[in-house]
Amino acid sequence: EAAIGIDDSFYRVGGDSISAIRLLVLCREAGFELRISDLNNTSTIRSQAARALSDDVISAPGTTTQYAPFDSFDEETVQRLKDNVVPGIGLSWDSISDVAPATPLQRGLISETLRSDGGDAYVTWKITSFGSDMDAERLRRSLVQLVGSRSIMRTRFALDPILGVVQVVLKEQVGEELVPAVEYCTSASEVKARATAVSQDQRWGRPQTSPLHIQIISAQGEATSMVWFSHHALHDGWSFSVMEQEWRQLYDADGEKPISTIGVDVPFTNVSRYLAGRDNEDDLNFWKTYLADAEPVRLASGSTSGPPPPDANAQKTITHTTKCDLSSVARACAVPPSTVFLFALATALGLFADSDDISFGLILSGRTLPVDDIARVIGPCINTAICRVRLQQTQSAATALQQLQADLDEINERG
Known part of the structure; x- marks a missing residue:
């Protein structure tokens, strides 16, 4: 294809919604503030450069608001969280590293879970099967490192009488609990049966006690399965891709420090605090x-004008294909x-x-x-x-x- 010129627009050269997000991220990392609406059909590289020179859209990289643990609440609220809310989900104050507001989406998901029959709405589970070349212990080490490095994976949810749902982030050491010891079986068929049984365990995925739980089951030299429970308040589809990429990087770099392999944590609480502080x-x-x-x-109704059809059960199929x-x-x-x-x-x-x-x-x-x-x-x-x-x-x-x-x-x- 022809080279991209400074008078080309983003979408006219084949840009799509995913590449637009990546472009926004790269621009912000470089200190150039760009919005989705800036990529419209009249926007070109030349016009964006002119905008950067004429408007206040350039800043030092990483200059958006920085948040500190517990900084969303006043002293009275923190004391209430410490005395009542956090102990209410079975945790001590010394075992946590942060408490933050939940996002509107998280509140809605958890509300549906608590109201649902069996309390399992929006609890997801996935069985991933590996061949004989997967080292189960090494896999567990990589997952424990990932949980210790990513705060959202160590998060539980509590109900505050004034704030509603809040996120409670546990300290790094909890990774050993959320990814328990490998369970060993004698054959690949037993691994498969056991993984299926674990996936039906109703204890896991509960937002207040165990929104994340990962169990590894293995028959050495034959097969390994990973059963991953996660409440939807912890992840979206994009997140699952990031988590898989990062645990695989940690697996390949077995023994190295996580921060040198997957980088520092970008807490989801940054998102929730931004949304909570936004003027709506x-x-x-x-x-x-x-x-x-x-x-x-x-x-279901179609047109509301005219008499009803003589035969409500009549069916007619019209097939037409356009490429x-x-x-x-x-x-x-x-x-x-x-x-x-x-x-x-x-x-x-x-x-x-x-x-x-x-x-x-x-x-x-x-x-x-x-x-x-x-x-x-x-x-x-x-x-x-x-x-x-x-x-x-x-x-x-x-x-x-x-x-x-x-x-x-x-x-x-x-x-």
Whole structure:
């Protein structure tokens, strides 16, 4: 392909939502403050350079707010946490290193868990199987190091009568408890059966007592399985990728200090403290305007006009296949491919629901927050939002896509 020039825009040369996040992270590491909305179709390398010279967007790397343990609360609150809240989940004050607010997403997830039958909503588990070349003891050492190095993996949740849900971070030594000794079996089939049995253990994944638990089961020279329990309040999909990459790095570097292998911890409490201290008034005003007069999409009813069909059980299938190079369309319209997909979804929903005003749920990565090293943060940075598309028959597809992208940029900022 042709070389990228200073008058090219990010999306017209094939940028997508994931590479946009990575670009934001790299710019912030270099001290250049960039937002998702700055990557729109009119933005070029030249225009961003001019903006950097004319606006106050350059700062020393790593100059976003730095947080200290327990600094979210006044002395009275800390005393209440020390006397009642932390002991209420079976911990001593000496065993913890920090207490911080929970994010709105964490509060919602834990609330659903506590209300659910069996108390296991949003408790996830995964069995990973390895071949005979996996050293089970070395695997455990790497996981213990990872837990000791990453504060979110040592986090429990407690209920405060005033604050609601708070995060309680245990000290590094707890890694030996969260990744107990390897359990040995005599055959690969026994390892498989035992891993399945462990995965059904209802003790693990509970937010107040054991949101994380990792059990390794092995038959030496034959097979090893890892059963990983985690409450969703500790992770998102991005986090799992980071954790797997880091434990594999620690496994390969067996015996070396974790900080030299995977770097220092970027605590998820940085994210929760940023969100807790943010002024939400502008965000609320945006959402009030954005969703004004919006109607829910009624997928089951279709058109509300005219008499009901004579046979409610009648079925008809129409098959039509259209091929489209999504990337080419996205480049031509200067939007990421995901925006083309969302617009196609909105159009299909509009036809199905007989409406030109369509709203649907959207999951945001949360990795665009102005928090240092946000890409390395392990924790549930994702957020749910509403995407609204108002379809206009007289509007060109390119204009509609660019309008949708502008809305999505704002949603990412307001999340």
